Amino acid sequence: xxxxxxxxxxxxxxxxxEVILRCVPxxxxxxxxxYRQILGQKVEFLxxxxxxxxxxxxxxxxxxxxxxxxxxxxxxxxxxSTKLEDSAMYFCASSERSGIxxxxxxxxTRLTVV
Amino acid sequence: GENVEQHPSTLSVQEGDSAVIKCTYSDSxxxxxxxxxxxxxxxxxxxxxxxxxxxxxxDQRIAVTLNKTAKHFSxxxxxxxxxxxxxxxxxxxNNAGNMLTFGGGTRLMVKP
Numbered sequence: 658x659x660x661x662x663x664x665x666x667x668x669x670x671x672x673x674x675e676v677i678l679r680c681v682p683x684x685x686x687x688x689x690x691x692y693r694q695i696l697g698q699k700v701e702f703l704x705x706x707x708x709x710x711x712x713x714x715x716x717x718x719x720x721x722x723x724x725x726x727x728x729x730x731x732x733x734x735x736x737x738s739t740k741l742e743d744s745a746m747y748f749c750a751s752s753e754r755s756g757i758x759x760x761x762x763x764x765x766t767r768l769t770v771v
Numbered sequence: 772g773e774n775v776e777q778h779p780s781t782l783s784v785q786e787g788d789s790a791v792i793k794c795t796y797s798d799s800x801x802x803x804x805x806x807x808x809x810x811x812x813x814x815x816x817x818x819x820x821x822x823x824x825x826x827x828x829x830d831q832r833i834a835v836t837l838n839k840t841a842k843h844f845s846x847x848x849x850x851x852x853x854x855x856x857x858x859x860x861x862x863x864x865n866n867a868g869n870m871l872t873f874g875g876g877t878r879l880m881v882k883p
Contacts, residue, residue: 690869698876699860699874699875700815700862705869707869712869748814760817762816764814765813765814
């Protein structure tokens with residue numbers, strides 16, 4: 658079964674540093690998403706991306722965050738200057754069509770900001 | 772925006788019993804309601820979903836019901852097994868957007 662791949666699985670960074678989280682969506686999928694989950698809490702939507710542009714974003718996705726599809730396979734989330742409260746599990750997801758047809762989530766990147 | 776409430780936050784049942792998890796949503800435009808199972812430290816995995824044009828859907832031991840008028844939907848697991856132990860999340864979405872709004876999660880513990 659095709660999978661969404663995320664790297665690294667765990668990243669530790671110092672407060673104020675930039676981090677890039679990487680995702681390889683399923684190859685024939687057209688819609689890409691980032692979600693985050695603070696430990697013990699619900700999964701929260703960050704951003705959706707389609708046709709090389711952001712289609713929707715939440716209040717969490719402020720100017721510190723950006724997304725990019727630098728080539729035909731990777732989808733990245735950049736956090737410019739990390740804060741302690743950015744510590745969370747970040748999940749990438751992709752779908753063949755609009756999200757109402759169900760996502761496939763990646764295995765996540767645990768980001769720890771110290 | 773959409774708000775999804777989920778109850779209970781924890782649920783403990785004996786193996787073989789049924790488990791029911793309930794969610795309510797606020798946006799009447801929502802028309803897609805998936806349920807995800809998340810084991811500790813792992814990704815959410817879609818277990819069943821329902822669209823607003825049906826009231827019930829069943830897949831083996833798992834069923835979901837939807838009441839659009841009351842804006843609530845429920846997950847039913849019958850004949851629970853220890854491997855059903857996990858956190859379950861409901862979510863809602865609408866046609867216009869492609870974001871999912873998740874409920875707060877239910878930690879289900881099935882005691883052998």
